[in-house]
Amino acid sequence: MKEIGIGIIGFGTVGAGVVEILQRNSELLAARTGLRLVLRGIADLDLERDRGVMVDPALLTTDAAGLLARDDVQVVVELIGGTGAARSLTRDAMQAGKSVVTANKALLAEHGAELYEVAAAQEVDWLFEASVGGGIPIIRALREGLVANRIERIFGILNGTCNYILTRMEREPAPFDRILQEAQEAGYAEAEPSLDIDGWDTAHKACVLATQAFGRLVGMGDIRVEGIRGLDPLDIGYAADLGYRIKLLAVIQCGSAGLDVRVQPALIPHDHLLAEVSGVYNAVLVDGDAVGRTLYYGRGAGREPTASAVVADVVDAARNWAAGEAGRVPAFVGLDEAIPLQDPDTVRTRYYLRLSLQDAPGMFARVADILGRHQISIASVVQQEHQSGDYVPVIMLTHEAPAGAFQDAVNEIDALQETGAPTVRYRVEDNA
Amino acid sequence: MKEIGIGIIGFGTVGAGVVEILQRNSELLAARTGLRLVLRGIADLDLERDRGVMVDPALLTTDAAGLLARDDVQVVVELIGGTGAARSLTRDAMQAGKSVVTANKALLAEHGAELYEVAAAQEVDWLFEASVGGGIPIIRALREGLVANRIERIFGILNGTCNYILTRMEREPAPFDRILQEAQEAGYAEAEPSLDIDGWDTAHKACVLATQAFGRLVGMGDIRVEGIRGLDPLDIGYAADLGYRIKLLAVIQCGSAGLDVRVQPALIPHDHLLAEVSGVYNAVLVDGDAVGRTLYYGRGAGREPTASAVVADVVDAARNWAAGEAGRVPAFVGLDEAIPLQDPDTVRTRYYLRLSLQDAPGMFARVADILGRHQISIASVVQQEHQSGDYVPVIMLTHEAPAGAFQDAVNEIDALQETGAPTVRYRVEDNA
Numbered sequence: 001m002k003e004i005g006i007g008i009i010g011f012g013t014v015g016a017g018v019v020e021i022l023q024r025n026s027e028l029l030a031a032r033t034g035l036r037l038v039l040r041g042i043a044d045l046d047l048e049r050d051r052g053v054m055v056d057p058a059l060l061t062t063d064a065a066g067l068l069a070r071d072d073v074q075v076v077v078e079l080i081g082g083t084g085a086a087r088s089l090t091r092d093a094m095q096a097g098k099s100v101v102t103a104n105k106a107l108l109a110e111h112g113a114e115l116y117e118v119a120a121a122q123e124v125d126w127l128f129e130a131s132v133g134g135g136i137p138i139i140r141a142l143r144e145g146l147v148a149n150r151i152e153r154i155f156g157i158l159n160g161t162c163n164y165i166l167t168r169m170e171r172e173p174a175p176f177d178r179i180l181q182e183a184q185e186a187g188y189a190e191a192e193p194s195l196d197i198d199g200w201d202t203a204h205k206a207c208v209l210a211t212q213a214f215g216r217l218v219g220m221g222d223i224r225v226e227g228i229r230g231l232d233p234l235d236i237g238y239a240a241d242l243g244y245r246i247k248l249l250a251v252i253q254c255g256s257a258g259l260d261v262r263v264q265p266a267l268i269p270h271d272h273l274l275a276e277v278s279g280v281y282n283a284v285l286v287d288g289d290a291v292g293r294t295l296y297y298g299r300g301a302g303r304e305p306t307a308s309a310v311v312a313d314v315v316d317a318a319r320n321w322a323a324g325e326a327g328r329v330p331a332f333v334g335l336d337e338a339i340p341l342q343d344p345d346t347v348r349t350r351y352y353l354r355l356s357l358q359d360a361p362g363m364f365a366r367v368a369d370i371l372g373r374h375q376i377s378i379a380s381v382v383q384q385e386h387q388s389g390d391y392v393p394v395i396m397l398t399h400e401a402p403a404g405a406f407q408d409a410v411n412e413i414d415a416l417q418e419t420g421a422p423t424v425r426y427r428v429e430d431n432a
Numbered sequence: 433m434k435e436i437g438i439g440i441i442g443f444g445t446v447g448a449g450v451v452e453i454l455q456r457n458s459e460l461l462a463a464r465t466g467l468r469l470v471l472r473g474i475a476d477l478d479l480e481r482d483r484g485v486m487v488d489p490a491l492l493t494t495d496a497a498g499l500l501a502r503d504d505v506q507v508v509v510e511l512i513g514g515t516g517a518a519r520s521l522t523r524d525a526m527q528a529g530k531s532v533v534t535a536n537k538a539l540l541a542e543h544g545a546e547l548y549e550v551a552a553a554q555e556v557d558w559l560f561e562a563s564v565g566g567g568i569p570i571i572r573a574l575r576e577g578l579v580a581n582r583i584e585r586i587f588g589i590l591n592g593t594c595n596y597i598l599t600r601m602e603r604e605p606a607p608f609d610r611i612l613q614e615a616q617e618a619g620y621a622e623a624e625p626s627l628d629i630d631g632w633d634t635a636h637k638a639c640v641l642a643t644q645a646f647g648r649l650v651g652m653g654d655i656r657v658e659g660i661r662g663l664d665p666l667d668i669g670y671a672a673d674l675g676y677r678i679k680l681l682a683v684i685q686c687g688s689a690g691l692d693v694r695v696q697p698a699l700i701p702h703d704h705l706l707a708e709v710s711g712v713y714n715a716v717l718v719d720g721d722a723v724g725r726t727l728y729y730g731r732g733a734g735r736e737p738t739a740s741a742v743v744a745d746v747v748d749a750a751r752n753w754a755a756g757e758a759g760r761v762p763a764f765v766g767l768d769e770a771i772p773l774q775d776p777d778t779v780r781t782r783y784y785l786r787l788s789l790q791d792a793p794g795m796f797a798r799v800a801d802i803l804g805r806h807q808i809s810i811a812s813v814v815q816q817e818h819q820s821g822d823y824v825p826v827i828m829l830t831h832e833a834p835a836g837a838f839q840d841a842v843n844e845i846d847a848l849q850e851t852g853a854p855t856v857r858y859r860v861e862d863n864a
Contacts, residue, residue, distance in 0.1 A: 021580050021722050031647070032579055032765050129577070135723035137577025144576075145561070145569025147464055148453050148743035215463070273729065276708055290453050291567035291730060291740035297705065298726035308723035311580035325755045333464050 003036045004318040005072040007098075009064045009089055010079035011044035014103055014130070016051035017307030018077060018314075023053070029311075035318050041067045068093040075317045077310060078102045083110050094118045094126065099317040099326050103130035103306055109207035113217050116332035125320055126331040127313035132158060132205040133282045135305030136298040137312065142212045142286065143329055149288030151213040153253035155429070158205040160280035160300040161189045161196040162228050162248040166236075166265075167278040170245065173233040188280060199227035199248065199263045206250035209284070210261045214254055215335025218261055224344050226264040235354060235424055238382070238395045239267050244352075245275040249429060258342035267352050267428040345404025350379065350428035353396040355413065356420035363418055364394070374409040376401040391420030397428060435468045436750040437504040439530075441496045441521060442511035443476035446535055446562070448483035449739030450509060450746075455485070461743075467750050473499045500525040507749045509742060510534045515542050526550045526558065531749040531758050535562035535738055541639035545649050548764035557752055558763040559745035564590060564637040565714045567737030568730040569744065574644045574718065575761055581720030583645040585685035587861070590637040592712035592732040593621045593628040594660050594680040598668075598697075599710040602677065605665040620712060631659035631680065631695045638682035641716070642693045646686055647767025650693055656776050658696040667786060667856055670814070670827045671699050676784070677707040681861060690774035699784050699860040777836025782811065782860035785828040787845065788852035795850055796826065806841040808833040823852030829860060 006022070008015050022029070022039055030036055042055065043064035061067055068076045068089065076093040078100055080086050086107050093100050095118065102108075107115070108131055119126035129139045133156070142151070157163055161183065168179045180197065183189035195201050203225045210218040228248050239246050244267035252261045268275045273295055277283040282300025287293050299305035320326045357363045364383075371378060382395040398406075410423050438454070440447050454461070454471055462468055474487065475496035493499055500508045500521065508525040510532055512518050518539050525532050527550065534540075539547070540563055551558035561571045565588070574583070589595050593615065600611045612629065615621035627633050635657040642650040660680050671678050676699035684693045700707045705727055709715040714732030719725050731737035752758045789795045796815075803810060814827040830838075842855050 017722070025580060025582060025722075028582060028767065029580065031767050034762075135578075135720075136726055137573050140572060140577045141569050144748065145572045145744050146567075146740065147747050148457060148461065148740045150457060150460060271708075273705075273708060276703075276705060288567075288740065289457075290449070290736040290743075292734075292737055294568055294728070294730035296726070296728060299724045302724075304722040305724055308578065308580045308720065311722075312577050315579045316576065319760060323755065323757045323760065325757055328751060328755065330466075335460065335463050 001030060001034065001036045002322050003038050004074050004321055005038050005040040005070070006075050006077060006314060007040050007067040007070065007073040008042045008077045008079065009067065010081065011042050011051060012079060013303045014306045014310065015042065015079045016053045017303035018079070018310050019055060020053045021304065021307050021311050029315065033315055033319060035322055037314060037318060040070060040073050043067045064089055065092065068098060069096055074098060074321045075314055076100045077314065078104060079310070081106070083107050087111050087115070090115055090126070091118055094122045094124050097122060097124060099125035099127070099321060101127045101310055101313040101317060103128070103310060105131040105201070105204035105208055109204040109220055112207070112211060112219070112332065119327065119331045123327045125317045125326050125328070127317055128208065129313045130306045130309035132208050133284055133296065134298060134300040134302060135308040136282060136284065136296045136300070137309065138284045138296045139212060141296060142209070146286065146288050146291055146294070149290045151254070152287040152289060154209050154213055154250070155274060155285040156205065156209065156250040157247055157274060157277050157283050158250050158300060159196050159202045159248060160282060161193070162202070163277065163282070164188045164280045165197070166228065166246060166248065169231070169233055169236050170240065173237060175233065176229070176231050197227050197229045199225040202248060202250050202263045206252060206261055206263055209250070210252045210259065211332060213252065214259055214339060215333055216259065216339045218259070222341055223261040223263065225262070228265050231265060232424065234393070235426070238354065239352065240270070241382070242397065243270050244268060244428065245270050246426065247274060251429070254339070255342070257346055258340040260342040260347050262344065265426055267426055269430060345402060347403050348400045350400050350430055351398045351406055352426045352428050353398065354424040355394040355396065356391045356423070357394055358390060358418035358420065359392045360418060366416065366418070367413055370412045371398070371409050374405045376406060376409055433462060433466065433468045434754050435470050436506050436753055437470050437472040437502070438507050438509060438746060439472050439499040439502065439505040440474045440509045440511065441499065442513065443474050443483060444511060445735045446738045446742065447474065447511045448485045449735035450511070450742050451487060452485050453736065453739050453743050461747065465747055465751060467754055469746060469750060472502060472505050475499045496521055497524065500530060501528055506530060506753045507746055508532045509746065510536060513538070515539050519543050519547070522547055522558070523550055526554045526556050529554060529556060531557035531559070531753060533559045533742055533745040533749060535560070535742060537563040537633070537636035537640055541636040541652055544639070544643060544651070544764065551759065551763045555759045557749045557758050557760070559749055560640065561745045562738045562741035564640050565716055565728065566730060566732040566734060567740040568714060568716065568728045568732070569741065570716045570728050571644060573726070573728060574641070578718065578720050578723055578726070581722045583686070584719040584721060586641050586645055586682070587706060587717040588637065588641065588682040589679055589706060589709050589715050590682050590732060591628055591634045591680060592714060593625070594634070595709065595714070596620045596712045597629070598660065598678060598680065601663070601665055601668050602672065605669060607665065608661070608663050629659050629661045631657045634680060634682050634695045638684060638693055638695055641682070642684045642691065643764065645684065646691055646771060647765050648691065648771045650691070654773055655693040655695065657694070660697050663697060664856065666825070667858070670786065671784065672702070673814070674829065675702050676700060676860065677702050678858065679706060683861070686771070687774070689778055690772040692774040692779050694776065697858055699858055701862060777834060779835050780832045782832055782862055783830045783838055784858045784860050785830065786856040787826040787828065788823045788855070789826050790822060790850035790852065791824045792850060798848065798850070799845055802844045803830070803841050806833070806837045808838060808841055
């Protein structure tokens, strides 16, 4: 049986999961592929820490450059993360003619352009199934399963930490900070949570999906990003009363006005499939011109789910290598160079608003007048019995309006002397 | 750009969809693959009917054998269905060294063993993404995306006609026959509906999935099949009261007792993802040892969704052909020859029962006694106010019990003089 040598760079959680799967399902993988995947080495700066997996100590090394240069390593698995050493090691490995498998969405989002070129020039695979949606085979679905389709839109719940926090907040109304702290204690959120809760991780993944689906490089500078930090349980409650759930969504859609890519918390009807995705699960909805609506669901992170995707890519790279066919499906295929990004101010959605208004005659009329002057029409209003204090919360859903006009109207409302606090607003994604 | 010649055999609904996509997305496919997919001919017995797609008449032929033998045809798309001519043409095409793409689940379920061997011997592709779940790339997910996993279970809603009927019956309680007739009039059910509503189509698809996932040939003789014909709206209503929906499920699971493959209507908790799959949509839930739970959702039938899957396979076959790599992922990989089929009588689930009992003292005790003697314990009972007639409907949910003991108990209950009608029972798939 032909052997394919694997070198792993980065022996963290996912790296340990990859080793675990390669060991546990070794015979299964050999039977399914007709190839023997042989782990040649694992490089990490820390060789002492216990990863909960048995490894021959002779496989461990601190010399990543040496490992990827070995003649008996054909597939390099880059799991160190970040955009520093990961970038140069990936480039070096591909320039040495090796195929590279990664879970590194930041690297793809920030240095994709450079590395896609290296992969193409070297005719090697650069595979990244694990970069989006953990174990969900969504990259394969886009690149191969839906290859016959012009993709129309992608809506994704792509960050398990945020979805866990939002699900917890739905079930037991509590302040964001307390839920975040509990999530950190339970290991569902990082000590430094910004990458997740401020939307950056979701944004990296949105860049990867948009780039694949629309054949156009989409980087972090091309998209608007808003996270869930400080979300008020009040809004989750009001949204629920109106029949909606709040999810952190990646929205990628292509219309006549161009490509609209953004990350933001948004209201989704409670009976929509994406609204049913709870806890640490991820889901990606993809609409194609031929297939119609499809959805892919699974664990978006974690040791073995992510490793499942990494090993699938290792198998793909190994099959290609064995057949002399590295780069069989190019890492990036550019289409229609001219596809423009939509001006974010022109993107139209409905909106949820929570206004804080002085409890005085005529206030509502003033707000309605401002909205009307910006051509924003009100779909429904909920004003509950006044409890206490000088300001009354007023909840509104609008009809569709462009983001720019909406922002102007909100700025005007917030500038009123009679407004008690900045208006809270979220998009409503009814058409998802 | 390298050309790959395509020959389509069978110019029905899906065939027309394939032609439509090859025309509409021709440039997109060329850019994504670097190959030019060229339609060399379409064979059908009826060359007159309007398929709603423009085709050069010179491409049409009644000579399927001649088309697949052409030197400039590398990929044959078999869309004639059935297990007669489809079987011999598929064999002939593969023996002529052509790769074959099909949507024919019946052929796979009934003659898979023979044709998998031909594909392997000839080193060609026999690809069948469109055979299960319409446009959902579920076969690719199992064969490639989840290749690192030992599959543990698959639960599928695989027949759009049945799911449409069940969804309609949930929303407007009406007799099965009337809903079926309306579905036929609306084009959602065939004039001869047996293949769908008696579960055979779902069973064919279950065979395909089980064979792929567990590396063991599973044929129609290996599975128990029950459809939804004659389902009583009463049971949909009672199930809803208890917090369940009734779905026609393909269940494929592997445990220490062996492989359990069956098709039957079953109760699923209403907040389960599969319960949310409504109308003509399909969904497949797959649990793997590394990835955990994943789910794939989309249109299970229809011209373009099915054609989307066919064209994805054509692309795969074309890429492999261009690289001299036909058969890159074998059509079937046998694993663990010894994996036994579980004795269906030993399969344990909970059950829903609707008993029809004489309204007389002691009746309930007699039924409870029979269940107890078969070691079946009752989880809950609903007996509503007696309306009219001599017999009272009593609804029960049991705890888990093996199918054999359960059947014995029901036989005993139904033999009681005081039973008004055969007991209606469905499995409850709480653990899905």
